[in-house]
Amino acid sequence: MPTDSTTPTRLAALYALYARLPERVRTGYWTRVVPVLTVLAVATHIPSFLRPVWSPDEGYLATQARMLADGGVLYDTVVDRKPPLLPWLYEACFSVFGSLSLWPLRTLAIVAHLATAVLLASIARGRWGNRAGAAAGGLYLLLSIGLSPEDTQAATFEVFMLPAMVAAFRYAERRRWLAAGIAVALCSLTKQTGGAVLLPVLWMLFQDARRRGVRWRPALLKIGFGFAVPIALVAAILTKPKGFLFWVVTGSGDYASLGGGAWWQMLGRALGNSAILAAAGLGFLLPLGRRLWLRYRAGRDLPSIGTSRGSTGDLWIWLVSSVVAVATGFHFFGHYYLQLMPPLVLLGVGAVSVSAISWRPVMAYSLVASFAFWVLAVAWPGEQLNQTTAVATAVAARSTPKDTVLVWGMHPELYWLSDRKPVTRYLTAGFLTNFSGGKGSADVGEQYSVADAWQTFDQEINAKGLPEIVVDDSGNAPYQPTLVPTIENLLDSHYDVVGAFGDTMVYRLRK
CATH class of the missing domain: 3.40.1010 (Cobalt-precorrin-4 Transmethylase; domain 1)
Incomplete structure (x- = not known):
């Protein structure tokens, strides 16, 4: 049996191992930021474990996974209007951990939120510096629960779509066009509307080619190849091509149409969820609104600080494409609005970074708002x-x-x-x-x-x-x-x- 004397020995060994790490690893930026973001990601999504199921989408995915495990064939004897990656993920988790609980999926959802936060931090850091990077990651995690708990605490399509979506934007920033195309494909194979990020990726490609005076066609071919190959692989080999085409692409016309009436109901949901999201992100949306007003009054583009790009045009294109994606189908469900969060956070962080505004009120408001939504999730009616x-x-x-x-x-x-x-x-x-x-x-x-x-x-x-x-x-x-x-x-x-x-x-x- 080990004695108490073994504890100091183990601690000394761990410290010695830590001391052998390179200085840049022990004291580097990401070594300090990622643990904080990890704690924040877990803390904000603890309520997700308090219920067996949060939304019908979770129930649908769980039932699909069991049918697939019993020998069902996706887009044949098991059908849905969504792409296949998340049903397969549910099936894989059930095969490892059993199908009686969704805790493995909720854990992976936290990992997806953390990955999204780290990628946003990387984008913001490259544009506005270290503090902006840490703020972007933290603000995203605080905002990520800023809707109805049924929309933010569930392990559903939008949550798992976001890391690939932000990665596509990040790869495009770095001119890694093949990787950007692959990321757009993975995003689209999680939820169709995730493919909207292709618009800012293409915009950045053409802007980069114009500024540098280089040909854009080779890069466009890389994006197209990276986008087409994963989708073709899934459609032609891993599923039935005809079924994939119908259920994922062509078979949702009536579902995603303007028909069905209830215009006031749809408008109310759109405005209501927009207002909730705006209230959750008011801490950084107010500085963004102030900067837009100053820009309007000045009649010109205000100078940017700490970014080599000189503008946030690519972020606005990203936001507009996300708004179009949210409006597609005219359902305006709350979880659709998760797609707006990454570009909104970056635009807000950029506005604060280039303005004479303290970070303290921004972070203080976001913390208070996030805590209110956290309490709401814990006390959500059952x-x-x-x-x-x-x-x-x-x-x-x-x-x-x-x-x-x-x-x-x-x-x-x-x-x-x-x-x-x-x-x-x-x-x-x-x-x-x-x-x-x-x-x-x-x-x-x-x-x-x-x-x-x-x-x-x-x-x-x-x-x-x-x-x-x-x-x-x-x-x-x-x-x-x-x-x-x-x-x-x-x-x-x-x-x-x-x-x-x-x-x-x-x-x-x-x-």
Whole structure:
């Protein structure tokens, strides 16, 4: 058994190892900044571990991962309108750690936030100096929880998209065009709208070629090659090409259209989430607004300090492309706004760096705002989660692991929480009715489904048999069973009500 005397010996050995490190490593910039950013990343996202599931997207990904682990084929027997990288990541984590908890994904989400912060710090440091770099990393992490907790604490697409997005911008800054193209591809393979960062990458390419008087075509070919090869590899080899093309590219036209009405609802969500984000980042957005006002009054570009580029045009192009990406589909969900955070932080840091403004009020406000959102996440109401958990418990109690289940609604986490297999590849009613959260009742119904979805649904029912349990989670939505004859006939002909939880009904197959 080791004695207490071994402790000083081990400490001495560790200190000796530390002393042998080069001076620039022991006292270097990143050696001091990265540990602080790591602590901040963990602290701001501790609430993410307080709930089994934060959003339907997490539930969808978790259910997808289980289906893939059971032999499902992505974009064939397992479908979604999103690219494949995150479903594969969920599947890999489940294969290593089991599928009963999302803590491994939440941990990786913190790593993604940290990587984003470090990359932003690198960009800001190169433009405005060491202090600006540390501020950019810290401000991003404080801002990263500055929306509804359901949008910021979940391990979803936008979180894992951000590191590749910022890396693409950073590589373009350094004229590493092939790497920039690859980073844009990885970003797009996480979520389609991540490809919007290609616009500032191309803008920087043409600006660089114009300033230096060099040809831009070779660099453009490098970007195109780096972008096309990973996507072609995934589409043609790792998935089914036809399925990938439909589900990721061409099959979301109706979902991402202006149809569906509810204009005031969409406008309210857009303005509401914009206001929340602005309040969270007011500490650095006010200096940015002040500088824009001074620039407007001066009628010219104000001089920049500490940057060789002399302007922030590339950052504004990045922000505009991100705004377009957020608006795509006209849903304006809160988690979409995560894509705006990196360029906003850099623009704010730049404005403070080149102005006679102290960092103290900027950081103080950001800390207070972040703490408020942290408290909000800890105290976030759990009524919906409690109801969903009660429904999942009832489903598990009234079925066996061999039985299949149909959840008629927009809460696919019920499959994962109940540990039951879905009877169909369509995990939400949206695929069969064209309903999407946040839009109205127009263009919703059986006739608006994904192409051939109902035929596929019938084939799955015939092959697997009727599901043992049907959960009607539609409430008063425009796809409730009374408005969808196929589901209404199915319930009337074969099922009895065995439970009611608020507006959610649980049906069991009639014996």
